[in-house]
Amino acid sequence: MNDTLVINTSALKHCACCPAPCRSAIPAAVSPGNEAVIPSALAMVSLAVVGGALPPTPATRSLLENTAAASYCVAVCPYGHDIVGLVRQVIDRYFGVNG
């Protein structure tokens, strides 16, 4: 757990509010049928963890660690957000090594 890490919540909020034009960059075979893998969803979950509304449980951690699909979006995000990096910080800050 890294208590000193400052999370860029405004980037997370932007991504959570964004309707995800990046989602078409995710190949059809990668996690199809799972809305929770798109950047905007990861941002929404991250914000809820940061805001204390979602407890940092192992299930939430495993949802946030599933960034294979979202990694395809980083290069195409028109707003320049690196959602995978942002989520990594949330995991480090709120879940710690064994969280």
Next chain:
Amino acid sequence: MPSLSTPLASRALEEVLAARQSPSWVPALRALVGDQAVRDDPAALWVYSRDRSPFAVFNVRRLRIPASLPSAVVSPTSVEELQQVVRFAREHGIAVLPFGAGSGVLGAAMPVSGELILDLKALNHIVAFEPIDGLVTVQAGLNGAQLEAWLDERGWTTGHHPQSLHMSTVGGWVACRGAGQSSSRYGKIEDMVQGCTVVLPDSRLLEVRPVSRRSVGPSLKDLFVGSEGTLGVLATVTLRVWPKPQAKLPLVLALDDLDAGFSTLRQIMQAELRPAVVRLYDAHETAHRVGGREPFDRKPIMAILEYAGSASLAALERDLSWQIARSHGAVTAADTPYLEWLKTRYLSGSVQYQVRDWYADTIEVTGRWSTLPNMHREFVAAARAAHPQIDFGAHWSHAYPEGACEYMTMCLPPMPEDEAIPLLFGLADQIQDIALRNGGAISHHHGIGILRGYKLLDELGLGVEILQAIKDHLDPQGLFAPGKLGMPDRGGQR
């Protein structure tokens, strides 16, 4: 009817999670379709508690559930599995909600009473491509832009290019009766759907075979185009496709006023010309896009048109359109606004407002040419009366021989939510009334969802009884998309 001040019972995520119990049937569902296909952990349910309606965004940014958490989420990977899930839901009396990409803006894909979400995006295969007949059949969960990219590689297009192309599914297009930015040439989605298969609420598979025209009673296909998940789940859709246009030629016009713009568009559409893109902007939106630039400094209304097809036909259509425009005092402008529009045509304009805690919403209605000018004047007056600081703009981007769609954006600056939401919903309510009074329709392509449901009686009159009778026959338990499309929710409330 959702009240204008609190359209839905939104609550803090924490509070909802504290009261939540996992349904007893989840293990049986997992046994049916496999562990991986079912999710019911709180974080995943939070993700599926919203669509892209501004109302949902206002709540999500404050960590609130807009209406309800779903009970669970299931992702069938084949049509047969989808049928099994529907049968399971019926046997257990579980309400279900089809979910494409959740890009709807009226709450249609948002659970309102703990529905089981059917995420359809694993049904994303291309089933058949028949270039001789100009048809493509796809599973309904396929992403729109991925379909276009696949067709593009083969020299084809659907001609359906909504702003949400990259963020929506084919099934969602059909279920919402949507429109793309090239609707003036290729039509709305209802003009493109040639056939479909639908998993009915009793789990049987209805097939409407793709035949270009038939004279065998009312169109069954059209029962499902726009049904918003209330009558079954679209499993596959067959769409008309076109060879990619050889040429795309822009025409950017500057006009003196909106009346000149309406007359120009009307005469172009009535002259049997078929521009692929038609966009007329009011002075507010024109200024926002090209403020101060020549020639808009003297002619404050912009129209962007695009002609597509064979190079010679596109050029001829553009020339003929220009003659019409010139007779209404238009001048041509550089292509820059067209090129700028091309760059952002698939991006949301609202995010920049929502993220700064503004309240941005949109509404799109249809009107006839004879009443569009007056309708617009009434809309502007209603917006101005709603709030002195409202940012209100309009454009007309789907034109037909009989009329056009007016698409309005309304943004309120940061203020207490219990002031902003009633203002926005009250204005949308007035806009719908004005459209109806002027002989128009309350929705052109966003559908009805939850947020326009209370107006359906005003729009359809006796037609609501017919829709309800069909619904009651197909779904006697009322399990499919309760509370949507003006139908009662699980508590019997409309």
